Amino acid sequence: MDRDRLPPTLSPILVEDAVRAALSEDLGRAGDVTTDATIPPEAEATAVVASREDGVLAGLPLAAAAFRAIDPLLQWSTAFADGESVAAGGPVARVSGNARAILAAERVALNFLMRMSGIATYTAQFQARIAHTQARITCTRKTVPGHRAFDKYAVRCGGGSNHRYGLDDAILIKDNHIAVCGGVALAINRARAFAGHLMAIEVEVDNLQQFREALTAHPDAVLLDNMGPELLAEAVAINREDNGGRVKLEASGNVRFETVKAIAESGVDYISTSKITMAAPTLDLGLDIAIG
Amino acid sequence: MDRDRLPPTLSPILVEDAVRAALSEDLGRAGDVTTDATIPPEAEATAVVASREDGVLAGLPLAAAAFRAIDPLLQWSTAFADGESVAAGGPVARVSGNARAILAAERVALNFLMRMSGIATYTAQFQARIAHTQARITCTRKTVPGHRAFDKYAVRCGGGSNHRYGLDDAILIKDNHIAVCGGVALAINRARAFAGHLMAIEVEVDNLQQFREALTAHPDAVLLDNMGPELLAEAVAINREDNGGRVKLEASGNVRFETVKAIAESGVDYISTSKITMAAPTLDLGLDIAIG
Amino acid sequence: MDRDRLPPTLSPILVEDAVRAALSEDLGRAGDVTTDATIPPEAEATAVVASREDGVLAGLPLAAAAFRAIDPLLQWSTAFADGESVAAGGPVARVSGNARAILAAERVALNFLMRMSGIATYTAQFQARIAHTQARITCTRKTVPGHRAFDKYAVRCGGGSNHRYGLDDAILIKDNHIAVCGGVALAINRARAFAGHLMAIEVEVDNLQQFREALTAHPDAVLLDNMGPELLAEAVAINREDNGGRVKLEASGNVRFETVKAIAESGVDYISTSKITMAAPTLDLGLDIAIG
């Protein structure tokens, strides 16, 4: 992962709030009754988080925060940063201190870390298939409710790019909007009149005719939906001719490991898919504890 | 799905809180700027939620709540209840009213519904493979943080059974607990002394020797981890002889579509897997809108 | 208090949230105006929490958290753990540091500590009367809203046992449920079909006929409501004959200091009463401050 793709800093407010909510969910009202029943309160332990498969890490700050939220005295250390690759069997991090605290936080720490690392890994696997092109894998707004900032951050860790974070930070005009406005170009114009000067405008089109009409209204980007590699390549050519390629082109639809290479080789700039956030297998991580 | 497997009522407090948080996440500070830019505030619309594949539904109350939270005047209707099957192409629900409100809530409603229906469908697919046995597919605590109640409810909708909801509502003794206590039976006794009379005790074992020792302490259930069908069948026989099968047996480890049938035919009562909550593909649902 | 009755660890998330809410309630918008008006901001103080009567302590982590929430630099020390007895006049804990901070947190710290210690003490007084039997005093769901985890923890500290924490962590079938199902045994069967394998089932009965019917369906526990010591003893005998006493028996109704001994001597396993959470007198504790 090159320097430009460093993950952004996760807001510590978001991290702490999410971790506390997750711990509340898991501890319920009575807490970790198994541990309270069997482990003396003064027992100490050292635990190692290890990966059981190759992958790209994401979510280390959440895992660390989960342990700290239960007991600020727990010591967390890791040789990894989010976005770095880990090999199967490798130790990822170490946490030591009160045994009850480690056991109480274990599942929450791993649930965040396994899910986010799964997204990063899956994204990296897509991205690896198109590394010989300029295209970037991009997420969508199909994310698990409450996890958008984390899901999109994990996409970054895997080398992907981020689409808008919500309905509010960019304009994406779809068929319904176009239908009401009475045309692609009209919708773009309406959007431009509405938007502040730092709000980008993208429009979704299904075919080259719509695409050509869209270009007349100078959007910042165009989403080419469900168009095969040949049509995409044609769109790329039209775009280069029209504006020197300044308008960004995003392809979506039928994006799979088997298809992504051909899509990327069409010359589009971005390939978006909900699979990386909604269908990424978790990365198998475990916590091995030695209680002293 | 037979009568006994009706999904429990989802707490309306949980539903409303989750839906509002998800809408806040998606609407951000500026709201649905695309819709505001292109759809007149007074426009009316009718939308149909349709399934693009066969599946089992879960999450309809959350989808309905998402629309209502944006505009209490939106009309939501459906012929389905959670836990019912839908065929590809079939309409699932209909919502009508203010067009801006429908568009603003669409993604949140679908994100909940697609994810939960995905869990229900995947669970049902596992369960279908073992329908000729007494075994039930069961979830774990590997769930997406903040979604445990919804994930476990969706497992129910798919005909699966629920393991404990958190660290607090049952005792599950694992290797670390056993190690500290100095033995399986000792750990169970310690747990029994600690627990209230309505708290069940399960213990995890790796082999038949541990299993036999566990039975001497009369747990409510035993988790047989990573034991093949033959060993499982042997455990079932031992259990029947020891206590007439009153102690519940749960198998875990290497649970896949290909392996689940043999595991179930060993005679165990429950087969637990994190796959149904952590690796279920979303059910592909869409919202088609006609703006009046 | 023997080892098996050690109180569980209170979730630090629950503790911190409750303490912050209580401080907000007491400080309001303008804060401790009396102290601000009369005590210089730089004044230091040392305060001693002392008990004015014999009792069992519960809630020390909440008291400590209250002081820390106002000023992380306050020093809290105590020679006691929750569940330990204190004699009248004895110092319980000491806090030192900024005088304004100590005075601002004093009432919240004491309100938690006095109430929870009151519950622990009252529970211990009940339990002491039945120490010669196997019976355990048990709480109910009649607790002050928002304090259930703390109330049930305090019952533990007093040597009592915990009933279910909420509607969700065990099944307790009452007359209304039985009436709709059409019989005790039918209701239990319905419950068993519904429940996961770690959810215990208890049923409430009023007389021996109902009790006998209940036993045919193998519940985990039976609540014998408002039955006198003779009937209870008869139920104990029936239970022993039926299942060797494996089904747990809980007595409720008319539980007072005067009656509890006879109830316990009937041989029941648990005696539940809302008095320990709803009618326990607070333990009289005070804070004596020396401002330097």
Next chain:
Amino acid sequence: MDRDRLPPTLSPILVEDAVRAALSEDLGRAGDVTTDATIPPEAEATAVVASREDGVLAGLPLAAAAFRAIDPLLQWSTAFADGESVAAGGPVARVSGNARAILAAERVALNFLMRMSGIATYTAQFQARIAHTQARITCTRKTVPGHRAFDKYAVRCGGGSNHRYGLDDAILIKDNHIAVCGGVALAINRARAFAGHLMAIEVEVDNLQQFREALTAHPDAVLLDNMGPELLAEAVAINREDNGGRVKLEASGNVRFETVKAIAESGVDYISTSKITMAAPTLDLGLDIAIG
């Protein structure tokens, strides 16, 4: 209860927040599993809240809100208002609609109503013993954390008067404040210089010498702590001579059913005790359900 003692309107925001938190606490993650297992989702019921002893009601808006929060279609009706008396056996309110919803909300509704009515009833019992005097029973800041607004409202419903609601809405100078300032009068002057024009100032004194010094600084009220009826009567006389009785006198310490009459007959204006909020027995109320 005369017109002037009508309870204030409870803030609907406070009521709704408290009720939702209490329902979350009781329903947990899985909801009312017993009811879900045994009562069909479409069953209807009618329930009557009845009192099993004489008392004064408080908390009806919270009970109503608990049912509404689970199901807005539940119908709640009552012939009573908070502050009115109910006789043993009397029906208090009626709720009808979905049976599952009624059962799910029952305990939360009753926990609020029983506790607040207990406070109102206990306050009324104290107040009845001093009805022949001008004195009013008054609460303190010793209240259950999170319930102050409700506890103080319930005191009102029982005919009592309210002391300050928190550290922020009035000045109450105690011994520590006096010690730092170097004298009663100096502390009052310091407080007056600090306070806005609508912030009343009360000072606590232990003896008549302190009381006389306090009067020289013109406080709005004086708290006479742990002084017997004779000393109190002497203070009343001094106060009348000094300022015509304009300074309000509050007695505290050793306030019990047996002592309150003599204290009141001393002529003090207010008698404060934490017993009414911290030691009031709950009013025994039950909910009888007929499921249709």
Next chain:
Amino acid sequence: MDRDRLPPTLSPILVEDAVRAALSEDLGRAGDVTTDATIPPEAEATAVVASREDGVLAGLPLAAAAFRAIDPLLQWSTAFADGESVAAGGPVARVSGNARAILAAERVALNFLMRMSGIATYTAQFQARIAHTQARITCTRKTVPGHRAFDKYAVRCGGGSNHRYGLDDAILIKDNHIAVCGGVALAINRARAFAGHLMAIEVEVDNLQQFREALTAHPDAVLLDNMGPELLAEAVAINREDNGGRVKLEASGNVRFETVKAIAESGVDYISTSKITMAAPTLDLGLDIAIG
């Protein structure tokens, strides 16, 4: 206000949360004690919100929500929409129903409405001075904490344009960022490599040399800080020559009623100032009540 400047829909979640928080702040623990003391609970009233000066309205949905939050039965009606002008003396809205409820919500409703209408009015006054140009008045991130969505919405209502809503929805490179990167163009390139395809990039420059360097890296917008009208006009000319005016130009610094016309006539696209959100006088609105 033309069609393109219609205010966006305010998120109902944001509105409800803000209004409930504000009511909690004003009602405190004891509620509206004056009204409770003097107005019978059953009294009805009709109130008219009237403007005491000319202005542009903003915040009507918040005012309506404040009344509804206290009592859902209150009837609110208005002939105005946010963004419309009102003349001094004119009635703005009418609310009728329970008198206590209207009085309890009055101040919160007005505090939102007066402040937001003040921002809209002040923005409109700035915008009116430059109506003969293409320039638009634009807000900044200098807004009152917790009110950003409302402040920026009010700017819209007054005909202004919105800058980014937070640190997260666009890139604005300032001197510190440039210094670390080692140059304007380098910083823009670094930003472009980092940003997703819908994230706009603006850079702040102080002089024409920096401006020319910035243009070489093709930002989406340039903020010309503290440059007088002549320099601004020169920048406009350079920009037109370089890219046909596609890069948006924003002027900031020393923006006052007296200076804004000259700044706008330089040909810049946007003029940003914190005055419209941080120094706008409130619009004087009152509520006249007739209690029946």
Next chain:
Amino acid sequence: MDRDRLPPTLSPILVEDAVRAALSEDLGRAGDVTTDATIPPEAEATAVVASREDGVLAGLPLAAAAFRAIDPLLQWSTAFADGESVAAGGPVARVSGNARAILAAERVALNFLMRMSGIATYTAQFQARIAHTQARITCTRKTVPGHRAFDKYAVRCGGGSNHRYGLDDAILIKDNHIAVCGGVALAINRARAFAGHLMAIEVEVDNLQQFREALTAHPDAVLLDNMGPELLAEAVAINREDNGGRVKLEASGNVRFETVKAIAESGVDYISTSKITMAAPTLDLGLDIAIG
């Protein structure tokens, strides 16, 4: 600012909650993307908060808390306390540590500090004009929603006095209340019967006849609304004669820099105006950063 006017301690709970909410608002979901794009994660910086004009400081604890909330390792130091004056150009505080953290918190820290210092400065400017009288400038309940505790604290820092903090902490009888009760004196009597002994009662009057009637009922304070200096002086004389000036007199209406001196010289005790909280210009403060 003399000793008696020291600002009260701000509740650390209020401060932390407000600061975290403000940071969430500004950081959104993606955080400070500009800084993440251009500043290496390990960069260190030192920043100086400087004032660009003369003024009175308020809000330093909120600024410090903003930096700490993003990174507890940031070092904050200042030679000033709230309520102290700063001269244009003077350094106010210094913060050093991680550069990304400083930049992420900068705007929130300044937004609180500039606004609160603006209120303090404006209040001080009013107060300076009446320093030769006994009168004190006083705030109202016209404050920005969510900021009341901070606004009123800032008024204190500027040497002003605080009116009630909410509807709940004092009684202020206005014309509507009087109308329903049937007279000023009746309304006061009704209020006195309702109020606890530490709740002050003020009544608003428009003319001397109402004022005289009000005095017959012995309120704690009277608000003389919109009466010119001569009438105010007459009221002061009447008040002195009636009760020796014990009833506090507050003037309101038409309070401006130009009028406040004459109003104060009438002899009233308090002069209230919403201008100090709703129309105070922010104090211009900036943050200059040196990134190491």
